Amino acid sequence: MLKQTPLNQAHRDLGARMVDFGGWDMPLHYGSQIEEHHAVRRAAGMFDVSHMLIIDLKGEGARGFLRQVMANNVDKLQAAGKALYSCMLNAGGGVLDDLIIYYLREDWFRLVVNAATSDKDLSWLAAQRDRLAPSLELAARRDLAMVAVQGPDAREKVWSAVPGSREATGGLKPFQAAAFGDYFIARTGYTGEDGFEIMLPASSAPGLWAALHRIGVPPIGLGARDTLRLEAGMNLYGQDMDEATNPLESGLAWTVDLDSPRDFLGKAALSASKPTRQLVGLVLLDKGVLRSHQEVATALGQGEITSGGFAPTLGLSVALARVPIGVSPGDRVAVHVRDKSLSAKVVKYPFVRNGAATYQG
Numbered sequence: 001m002l003k004q005t006p007l008n009q010a011h012r013d014l015g016a017r018m019v020d021f022g023g024w025d026m027p028l029h030y031g032s033q034i035e036e037h038h039a040v041r042r043a044a045g046m047f048d049v050s051h052m053l054i055i056d057l058k059g060e061g062a063r064g065f066l067r068q069v070m071a072n073n074v075d076k077l078q079a080a081g082k083a084l085y086s087c088m089l090n091a092g093g094g095v096l097d098d099l100i101i102y103y104l105r106e107d108w109f110r111l112v113v114n115a116a117t118s119d120k121d122l123s124w125l126a127a128q129r130d131r132l133a134p135s136l137e138l139a140a141r142r143d144l145a146m147v148a149v150q151g152p153d154a155r156e157k158v159w160s161a162v163p164g165s166r167e168a169t170g171g172l173k174p175f176q177a178a179a180f181g182d183y184f185i186a187r188t189g190y191t192g193e194d195g196f197e198i199m200l201p202a203s204s205a206p207g208l209w210a211a212l213h214r215i216g217v218p219p220i221g222l223g224a225r226d227t228l229r230l231e232a233g234m235n236l237y238g239q240d241m242d243e244a245t246n247p248l249e250s251g252l253a254w255t256v257d258l259d260s261p262r263d264f265l266g267k268a269a270l271s272a273s274k275p276t277r278q279l280v281g282l283v284l285l286d287k288g289v290l291r292s293h294q295e296v297a298t299a300l301g302q303g304e305i306t307s308g309g310f311a312p313t314l315g316l317s318v319a320l321a322r323v324p325i326g327v328s329p330g331d332r333v334a335v336h337v338r339d340k341s342l343s344a345k346v347v348k349y350p351f352v353r354n355g356a357a358t359y360q361g
Helices: 008-013 031-044 062-069 118-132 153-163 165-169 201-212 224-233 267-272
Strands: 016-019 026-031 047-049 054-057 083-089 095-105 110-112 137-140 144-150 177-180 183-186 195-201 277-283 293-297 301-311 316-324 334-339 340-347
Touching: 008 026, 008 201, 008 224, 016 047, 026 031, 026 083, 026 224, 031 301, 047 201, 047 267, 054 062, 054 118, 054 144, 054 293, 062 110, 083 118, 095 118, 118 137, 137 334, 144 153, 144 201, 153 165, 153 201, 165 183, 201 340, 224 301, 267 301, 277 334, 293 316, 316 334
Parallel strands: none
Antiparallel strands: 016 026, 047 144, 054 110, 054 137, 083 095, 095 110, 144 195, 177 183, 183 195, 277 316, 277 340, 293 301, 293 334, 301 316, 334 340
16 A cells, blocks of 8 residues: 555645655646646745655764765754755665755754655664664654745745744755744755755644645646756656766765765775766757666767656756766767657756756757
8 A cells, every 4th residue: 555645635635646656645746747847947836745754863973973874074064954965875885865964953963865765774774873873863753744845936935824934944045944843944955946845743734735725835746846856957866876876977976075084884985986977968959858768879988868858947858867977068969769869969957947047058
């Protein structure tokens, strides 16, 4: 039986098309995926992301533990509420998962991991905890839900729906969070737009959802969430990186701290060899649609699309592709689509950010 978030009935009441997403019964769209996409780029939309797992790490030595198991350096987190994006790596440098870490206090960090890998992540973290810091507490917070509100008007909509929240969160910069009553409100997201991700008691989620809907915030399904994150050049675990790939060849070198003397799991493997592949953006020049796993022929060798699709903001098909080092923006490549070879151009991504196209043709 599929798992359900606390908002499952709300999705059904709004006419959502529900699908199996990694074992969760989730909304794909509520009518028009394209309209949902544009709503987020132009104003605001709300997402149920309660299928993702919130994990609280508590106890003396929590920071020291995270120093050893995260590729990014948690010493960057010094102010309460500050957030950090990182990967967890295996010994070979492969990506076990990507996640966000929030610093609440020195003996309390909050992690948010992907839904599809949540059980694996929790088991892996528990095993590392038992090995490195057995006194730490790891708590899977299934008593909490999470609602994301994204778009240029998102923060104003949240402040209208949650009285008093403006005072608590109005001064937040991107990748900062603050507590407001039972809510933990973070200025983070997965769309390339401004907005909030709100963690709150599961029992309170339907009320927040209804309050946002009453003031005109439309619900957004998984379909638009994927096109939004693709336009924003944001990796999707299981497609753009996984245990067989490392962050240096996945466009995530900026999340890996190889310079400090701090050691972490996977560092030795990353330091031992230079990457031979890189993640680049592609824009299709011919008619068609780019999709994951399509082969890419370059002057320097073969590559593969990791994520692809139609970009509604641009009216073009775009993709992220893993290709040989040396392939550069402006290069032309050939993509094998069914029985055809289609022309595409290598570009820098993101393709869209903060409602504006960064790709200009």
